[in-house]
Amino acid sequence: ARALGLPADPDELARVLLHHAPRPVDTIEVESAVHPRTVVLGSVYAGVDALANRHANHARLLRGAASYYAGGLRAVATWRAATYRVTVDGEEHTHRGYTVVAANSAYYGSGRMIAPGARVDDGLLDVVLIRAAPRRLFFTLMNELRTGGHVDRPEVRVLRGREISVAADREIPYGADGEVDAVLPVTARVLPGALSMLC
Numbered sequence: 001a002r003a004l005g006l007p008a009d010p011d012e013l014a015r016v017l018l019h020h021a022p023r024p025v026d027t028i029e030v031e032s033a034v035h036p037r038t039v040v041l042g043s044v045y046a047g048v049d050a051l052a053n054r055h056a057n058h059a060r061l062l063r064g065a066a067s068y069y070a071g072g073l074r075a076v077a078t079w080r081a082a083t084y085r086v087t088v089d090g091e092e093h094t095h096r097g098y099t100v101v102a103a104n105s106a107y108y109g110s111g112r113m114i115a116p117g118a119r120v121d122d123g124l125l126d127v128v129l130i131r132a133a134p135r136r137l138f139f140t141l142m143n144e145l146r147t148g149g150h151v152d153r154p155e156v157r158v159l160r161g162r163e164i165s166v167a168a169d170r171e172i173p174y175g176a177d178g179e180v181d182a183v184l185p186v187t188a189r190v191l192p193g194a195l196s197m198l199c
Contacts (some may be wrong), residue, residue: 002111003042003105003106003107003120004025004120004197004199005036006062006199007197008166009153012105014199016144016198017062017198018154019138020091020198020199022191022196022198022199023071023121023172023196023197023199024121024194024196024197025121025189025191025194025195025196025197025199026039026104026120026121026122026190026192026193026194027039027041027104027121027186027190027191027194027195028040028041028043028044028102028104028125028188028189028191029044029185029189029190029191030040030044030176030180030185030187030188030192031186031187031188032174032185032186032187033077033185034161034181034182035182035183035184038176039191039194040161040176041103041104041105041120041177041195042103042104042108043101043102043103043105043108043114043115043176043177043179044101044102044164044174044175044176044186045099045101045102045108045114045174045176046084046099046100046166046168046172046173046174046175046184046186047082047084047097047098047099047100047158047172048076048077048079048098048099049080049098049099049101049108049109049175050075050099050172050173050174050175051078051173053171053175053178054175056165058085059175062162069117069153072105076138076139077134077135080176081096081097081098082096082097082102082168082169082170082172083095083096083134083168083169084095084096084097084129084165084166084167084168084169084172086100086127086129086159086164086165086166086167086170086177087164087165088127088159088160088163088164089161089162093129093159095129095131095133095156095157096131096132096150097129097130097131097133098131098138099130099134099157100114100127100128100129100177101127101129102125102126102127102164102166102188103115103118103125103126103127103130104118104120104125104130104187104190105120106118106148109145112145112146113145113147113148113163114128114145114166115128115148115151115158116151117151118160121193123160123162123188123190123192123193124159124160124161124162124190125160125162125164125188126158126159127134127158127159127161127164128151128156128157128158128162129156129157129159130150130155130156131155131156131157131190132155133155137155141153141155141156162189162190163187163188163190164187164188164189164190165185165186165187165188166184166185166186166187166188167184167185168184168185171183172182172184173179174186
């Protein structure tokens with residue numbers, strides 16, 4: 001909804017429902033050993049963000065935003081850089097760091113702008129790679145997700161493609177639109193115009 005610019009106000013949203021025409025938007029097909037085929041709308045991510053999400057989903061004492069904040073702190077405090085093999089449209093890249101995100105939408109998490117250049121209707125996925133960095137710098141990068149300013153840092157690389165495969169040198173969790181119950185390797189491919197949305 002955020003990526004499509006849908007209003008939060010009920011009256012304005014009703015006007016969209018009554019008067020606007022549907023338009024095609026892209027989706028992501030996700031494949032792994034655990035999930036032979038899943039379709040999501042926003043992003044697929046592998047690394048510290050997926051670990052934080054897993055911690056939050058299993059929190060017993062905290063709920064809501066507090067569970068995600070605590071899960072994030074726990075994930076970053078225990079994370080050690082992984083070596084990833086990221087293949088984008090057949091070209092392999094080696095990446096050592098915190099995460100790899102294949103984004104159809106600019107946003108993930110609770111409104112964080114992980115991929116400011118991503119568009120839901122361009123037939124491409126933006127692949128954001130955050131390299132290994134001191135933890136204090138990583139927290140700065142995480143704060144910059146509010147504006148998308150992190151992509152200007154040398155620790156962040158952005159690629160674009162239609163099909164992305166991600167593997168790692170150890171067991172790394174991956175998530176897809178908030179659901180985390182699998183580990184790498186995973187393949188994500190864009191399905192151009194696969195969904196009609198009123199917006």
